[in-house]
Amino acid sequence: MFASTLTDAIRLLATFDHRVAEIVGLSLQVSGGAVVLGTLIGLPLGACIAVGRFPGKSGVSVLINALMGLPSVVVGVVVYLLLSRSGPFGAFGLLYTPLAMVAAQTLLVVPLMAAIARQVVEDAWQRYAEELQVMRFTWWQSVTTLLHDCRHSLLVAVLAGLGRAMSEVGAVMIVGGNIDRATRVMTTAIALETSKGDLPLAIALGIVLIALILALNAVAFGLRHWAMRRYG
Amino acid sequence: MSGGPGGGAMFPIRVRGLCHAPNGRELLSGVDLDLGDEGITVLLGPNGAGKTLLLRALCGLLVPCSGTLDWGGGARPERGVMMVFQNPMMLRASVLANAVLGLKPLNLSRHDCRGSGMAVLERVGLAHRAHDSARLLSGGEQQRLALARAWLTRPRLLLLDEPTASLDPSATAEVERIVREIRTDGTRILMVTHNLGQATRLADDIVFMSGGRVHEHTPTRRFFSRPQSDEARRFIQGELPWRMSF
Amino acid sequence: MAHELLKRIRVAVLGVVLAGAAQAATAAESIVLASTTSTEQSGLFAHILPIFEKTSGISVKVVALGTGQALDVGRRGDADALLVHDRAAEDKFVAEGYGSYRRDVMYNDFVVVGPTADPAAVRASSDTSDAFRRIAGKAATFISRADKSGTHAAELRFWKAAAIEPVGQSWYKEAGTGMGPTLNMAAGVDAYTLSDRGTWANFKNRQNLAILYAGDPKLFNPYGAILVNPDRHPHVKKAAAERFIDWLTSDAGREAIASYRIGGEQLFFPSPR
Ligand SMILES: Nc1ncnc2c1ncn2[C@@H]1O[C@H](COP(=O)(O)OP(=O)(O)O)[C@@H](O)[C@H]1O
Ligand SMILES: [Mg+2]
Numbered sequence: 001m002f003a004s005t006l007t008d009a010i011r012l013l014a015t016f017d018h019r020v021a022e023i024v025g026l027s028l029q030v031s032g033g034a035v036v037l038g039t040l041i042g043l044p045l046g047a048c049i050a051v052g053r054f055p056g057k058s059g060v061s062v063l064i065n066a067l068m069g070l071p072s073v074v075v076g077v078v079v080y081l082l083l084s085r086s087g088p089f090g091a092f093g094l095l096y097t098p099l100a101m102v103a104a105q106t107l108l109v110v111p112l113m114a115a116i117a118r119q120v121v122e123d124a125w126q127r128y129a130e131e132l133q134v135m136r137f138t139w140w141q142s143v144t145t146l147l148h149d150c151r152h153s154l155l156v157a158v159l160a161g162l163g164r165a166m167s168e169v170g171a172v173m174i175v176g177g178n179i180d181r182a183t184r185v186m187t188t189a190i191a192l193e194t195s196k197g198d199l200p201l202a203i204a205l206g207i208v209l210i211a212l213i214l215a216l217n218a219v220a221f222g223l224r225h226w227a228m229r230r231y232g
Numbered sequence: 233m234s235g236g237p238g239g240g241a242m243f244p245i246r247v248r249g250l251c252h253a254p255n256g257r258e259l260l261s262g263v264d265l266d267l268g269d270e271g272i273t274v275l276l277g278p279n280g281a282g283k284t285l286l287l288r289a290l291c292g293l294l295v296p297c298s299g300t301l302d303w304g305g306g307a308r309p310e311r312g313v314m315m316v317f318q319n320p321m322m323l324r325a326s327v328l329a330n331a332v333l334g335l336k337p338l339n340l341s342r343h344d345c346r347g348s349g350m351a352v353l354e355r356v357g358l359a360h361r362a363h364d365s366a367r368l369l370s371g372g373e374q375q376r377l378a379l380a381r382a383w384l385t386r387p388r389l390l391l392l393d394e395p396t397a398s399l400d401p402s403a404t405a406e407v408e409r410i411v412r413e414i415r416t417d418g419t420r421i422l423m424v425t426h427n428l429g430q431a432t433r434l435a436d437d438i439v440f441m442s443g444g445r446v447h448e449h450t451p452t453r454r455f456f457s458r459p460q461s462d463e464a465r466r467f468i469q470g471e472l473p474w475r476m477s478f
Numbered sequence: 479m480a481h482e483l484l485k486r487i488r489v490a491v492l493g494v495v496l497a498g499a500a501q502a503a504t505a506a507e508s509i510v511l512a513s514t515t516s517t518e519q520s521g522l523f524a525h526i527l528p529i530f531e532k533t534s535g536i537s538v539k540v541v542a543l544g545t546g547q548a549l550d551v552g553r554r555g556d557a558d559a560l561l562v563h564d565r566a567a568e569d570k571f572v573a574e575g576y577g578s579y580r581r582d583v584m585y586n587d588f589v590v591v592g593p594t595a596d597p598a599a600v601r602a603s604s605d606t607s608d609a610f611r612r613i614a615g616k617a618a619t620f621i622s623r624a625d626k627s628g629t630h631a632a633e634l635r636f637w638k639a640a641a642i643e644p645v646g647q648s649w650y651k652e653a654g655t656g657m658g659p660t661l662n663m664a665a666g667v668d669a670y671t672l673s674d675r676g677t678w679a680n681f682k683n684r685q686n687l688a689i690l691y692a693g694d695p696k697l698f699n700p701y702g703a704i705l706v707n708p709d710r711h712p713h714v715k716k717a718a719a720e721r722f723i724d725w726l727t728s729d730a731g732r733e734a735i736a737s738y739r740i741g742g743e744q745l746f747f748p749s750p751r
Contacts, residue, residue, distance in 0.1 A: 085555035085711055093713065095556050096510055096541060127321060134291050134315050135334045135385070145336070149323045177510075177541035180524070195658025196519050197665070197683030231324040232367030 008200035009207060024208060027185040030098055030172065031165035034105030035113075038161045042110040043154055046117025047143045050125050061118060067111035072104075076174030079104040083175065096177040101185070104171040109161035116157035121146045152227040155220050163213055241304040242312055242388050243269035243420070245290075250299035252285060252444075260285055260296065261444045267389075272411065272421040274435035274452075276428070278467065281441040283424045284318075287391040290422070291315045314387035318394045320378030322366040327358055330366040330377055334385040348384060356380040356410050372403030379410050383417070390414060392423035396430065408434060428468070432456060440464045508537040509718045512549075512557035514628060515656040517701070518542035520676025520745055526734040530725055536718045544656065546626030552576060552704065555711030558719040560704040561726075563628035563674075568702050577704040582749035583726050584735050585700040588632055589678055590691040591661070592618070592670035600670065600690040607640040609691045614642045617649040619669035623660050624652030632699065633672045639696070661687070674699055676745040700749065703727070 049060055081087050083095040083103070094100045124146050132142050147154070169187035176183030178192060186209045193202040250263035260282050267273060275283050288294040289301070291313045303309060314334070323330050332349040353359040356376040361369065366377060375395055382390055392411070396404040404427070411434060415421050422439075425431055431438060431452065438455040440447050440463070447461035459465045517523060518540055527538050543551065545562040552560045553576045561583065562568060571577050590609050592600055598616040603609035613620050622644070623630040637644050644650040651669070653660045657677040664671040665685040673681075678689065703723045708714040725731045732748035739745070 085713060087554075090555070091713075096539060130288075130293050131315075131317060131321050133293060134313075136311060136337045138337065141336055145323070145333075149325070152324070177539070179510075179539040179541060182508075182539050192519070192658075194662065195515065195656050196677075197658060197662060197681040199683055227324075231365045 005199050005203060009203035012200055012204040013207060020205070020208070022181065023184055023186055023189050023205070024212070026098065026183070027166060027187075027209075028212075030101045030176075030185055031105060031162060033098075033102040034109055034165045035158060035161045037102070037106040038109035038113045038165075039158055041106070042113030042161070043117045043147060043157060044143065045110070046114035046119075046157075047121040047147050049114070050118045050122035051139060051142050051146065061115075064111050064115045064118065068115050070108065070111065071170065072108055072168040073170035073174065075104055075108045076171035079107060079171065079175045095175060096179060096183060098176070098183060100175040101172045101183060104175045105165040105168065108168060108171055109165050112164055113157045113161045116160055117147075117150075117154055120150050120153045120157070124150050152224050152231070155224055159217055159220050162216060166209065166213060241306055242309055243267065243304050245304070245389070246300075246302040247290075248300045248302070250286070250289060250296050250301070252282075252289065252294060252296050259444050260289070263299070263441075263444070263446050265439060265446055265449065267420065267422065269388075269420055271436035272415050272423065272434050273437050273439055274431040275422060275424045275439045275441060276426075276431060276464075276467070277441035282444040283441055284393055285444075286441070287315060287393055287422070287424065290389070291391055309388075311385075312388040313391070314382040314385055314389070315391040316375075316378045316382050316393065316395060318397060320374060320381075322369075322374060322377070324365070324367060326363050327366050327369065327377055328353065328362040331358075331362075331380045331384060334381050338385075352380045352384045353377075355383075355413065357406065370403075372399045372406065375399065375403070375407055376410060379407065379414070383410075383414050383419075386417075387419055389420045389422065392421065394424050394426065396425065396427060404430065428456075440467065442467070506535060506537060507715070507718055508539055509558040509715050509722060510539045510541060510556070511559050511561060511722070512541050512543060512547075512551040513561040514545050514548060514563060515542045515658065516563075516627070516629060516674040516677045517561060519656070519658050519680060520674070521680045521740065522676060522735070522738050522746060525738040526731070529734045530722065530731070533730070534718075534721055534725065536721060538722060542656075544623070544625045544627030545629075545631070549576075552706045555706065555714065558706055558715045559722060560706065561701060562704070563699055563701045564631045565700060565702065567628075567631065568704060571704060575710060576707055578707045578709075580702045580704045581723055581727050583701050583703045584732075584746045584748050585698060586675045586746050587692065588629065588672055588697040588699050589675050589689045590670065591664065591673050591678060591687050592690045593668040593686045594688045595668070595686070596690055598670065603691050606636050606691070606694045606696045610636050610640040610642060613670050614640070614644065614647075614649075617647070619649050619651065619667060620644065621651045621653050621660055621664050621667075621669045621671045623657065623672075624654045625656065627657070628699070629657060629672060629674055636672070636696070679740045679743055679745050701746075 049057065049064065079100065080095065082089050083100050084090055128146065132145065137145065167187060169191055172185055173188050173191065176188065178184050178188040186205055190202045190205045193205065245267040247263055247265040250260050251258065252260040263286060277283055285294060289296055292308060301308060323333065328349050331353055332345040335345050350359060350362060353362050356379060358373060358376060358380065366374070369377060379395065396407050399407065408430060411421060411423065435452045437449065437451050439449045440461065442463045447463050448459065450460065456468065459468055523540050531537050541551065541557065545564045545567065548560055548562050549567055549571050551557050552571065568580050572580050590600055598612045598618040600609045600612050603612060622633060653663055657673060658681065660671055661673060661677070661681050662683055663669070665683055665687050668686055703726055705719055705723060706714050708716045735746050735748050736744065
């Protein structure tokens with residue numbers, strides 16, 4: 001049973017059609033968009049928490065760490081309620097569009113990326129804090145300097161965000177609606193094909209998903225390796 | 233902004249009764265020190281004497297639990313004090329980028345930074361490595377780069393913590409040359425070293441510390457010929473014959 | 479320089495995202511149809527929607543949910559039209575003013591599915607209530623959708639007609655999921671379940687499952703189309719949604735529905751006029 005499903009899946013991959021390409025493309029756009037926003041929001045946020053001195057700092061760190069494990073369905077429901085026509089942002093008509101999916105996934109990856117960034121930047125901050133203080137760096141100048149200095153390690157945060165975004169199904173299913181040719185991405189397509197009992201197609205899509213994530217990780221690994229050699 | 237390096241009211245620096253005792257352990261106990269506006273002062277003393285702590289107090293990283301720091305009659309100026317640490321940090325970036333790091337808070341144009349960065353690298357003999365990664369430099373080169381970084385901010389007072397601690401003789405000589413040049417540029421220097429030969433070569437006067445106290449502060453020649461405190465005498469006798477063989 | 483490269487990649491990705499968003503915003507007219515997983519998974523929409531799109535230029539975006547959820551989505555104004563199958567709930571929806579009107583569109587039927595070994599001898603049932611009583615009598619595992627879908631509502635009606643209270647029994651498993659996942663579960667553990675014929679016909683992972691009982695008029699499963707009330711939700715695309723509902727009940731639409739077949743078998747039948 002398992003072996004035959006797998007061979008069927010591989011046979012399907014050989015006849016990769018443009019519908020699958022469309023789904024893969026939308027996945028990359030939505031998750032890529034979420035990770036770009038997550039990078040712009042999550043990494044500075046994590047760095048600010050690492051560098052900043054404010055009351056409740058450890059509480060915020062714990063909260064961010066806990067939010068890393070936020071179930072994607074919960075994020076989906078929250079974003080659904082916000083974007084629904086009867087919700088506060090209903091007037092924009094964003095529900096069941098790719099933008100809604102980007103919003104939901106952004107919410108999902110920001111805590112993850114911020115938590116990793118906080119850890120990475122905090123380690124660097126321990127090492128640099130006194131010297132930057134002597135040079136009279138402002139708080140924000142320290143944040144930007146550290147973010148830039150940790151850029152290669154922060155690639156891990158970006159990759160983790162991308163992995164989480166590309167592999168989650170709960171949030172995009174709810175706010176995107178898994179609409180054919182509009183909001184269907186790899187994970188919701190896999191869920192649908194599984195529902196239909198079409199396991200070979202589900203597994204074929206799963207293989208594509210894993211291959212993509214693997215390829216992205218390999219590129220990032222290579223980039224990081226190169227940077228390590230270049231910058232020490 | 234007031235109190236910039238141009239302000240004249242920084243010297244003399246007067247340290248009186250400086251104490252630092254975290255968790256009840258007295259690490260600095262009543263340190264007194266006067267620094268005029270010129271020259272190189274070398275801070276000597278055994279490991280654990282509190283030398284690094286004193287430098288950290290002078291650049292504001294350490295808030296003492298009692299005692300006063302008086303800068304020419306006022307508070308410590310916002311800018312004008314710089315410190316080079318024993319193991320200076322190096323950003324994962326080019327030598328040039330590391331050299332101009334201290335200018336970042338001044339919000340200069342990128343072009344100005346570059347120009348002055350190249351100039352200072354020239355003076356420490358690292359211009360040819362400006363675009364290499366700073367972390368790939370040797371220990372001596374990194375120390376020179378750290379000096380360049382501090383120098384570029386034109387400090388009135390420069391604190392150096394064992395800048396030649398792990399360098400070979402020629403790298404040490406290079407660092408000494410740069411320290412002299414910075415002094416000639418008008419920067420007051422207070423440096424820690426365990427190299428007594430280096431102290432005799434560079435210092436105008438010597439501050440001797442041990443056990444969290446300053447035991448004496450005398451001109452260099454007199455310190456080595458007629459040390460006044462018992463501790464200093466024993467310190468020199470333990471070290472001097474061996475160091476003199478240079 | 480890695481830094482420059484990263485910057486350029488970032489800019490490129492942002493560009494792609496924005497382009498995608500702009501493209502979505504400028505697409506041709508479209509309506510959102512909240513419908514049921516059973517219709518979507520039967521493959522019906524993939525067959526009829528391209529036909530409608532070609533004649534009208536309106537694209538129909540189907541969000542497939544359980545009937546209960548689909549009605550909720552309509553209640554919140556997040557869809558323009560509904561195509562669902564729970565007559566009582568549909569009438570209530572319209573009566574409460576959430577929908578403008580309801581039209582009969584088509585019907586199919588439910589089938590009782592179970593392991594070919596048929597330990598409860600459901601094949602020999604005289605009617606639907608008998609089939610359900612046999613399953614309960616043998617305490618044979620039964621998997622319920624339990625997701626407030628039309629199929630779930632129908633199943634609960636059948637238990638009631640058989641005078642059985644299955645909830646809480648050890649052999650009665652409430653899956654809380656769509657038709658397909660429920661069939662996957664039943665296939666995995668050789669259990670009985672109730673399915674609509676469309677999803678079953680299009681379901682590939684049958685393993686030991688087969689239709690054991692069908693054909694009772696009580697298993698009739700009518701689908702209705704509802705226009706979400708534009709008076710309550712002014713953004714509803716009334717004209718386009720009405721055009722779709724009119725088309726579904728027109729000769730062309732009925733023809734399209736009737737022509738959808740899997741393996742020669744017709745799955746949906748246009749409602750009689
Ligand atoms: N943050 C600290 N907390 C506790 N003890 C410290 C701290 N920093 C330094 N010390 C102790 O203070 C003493 C003096 O340290 P330091 O000034 O670094 O000595 P040195 O003269 O060798 O530079 C040492 O015994 C050291 O262990
Ligand atoms: Mg020290």
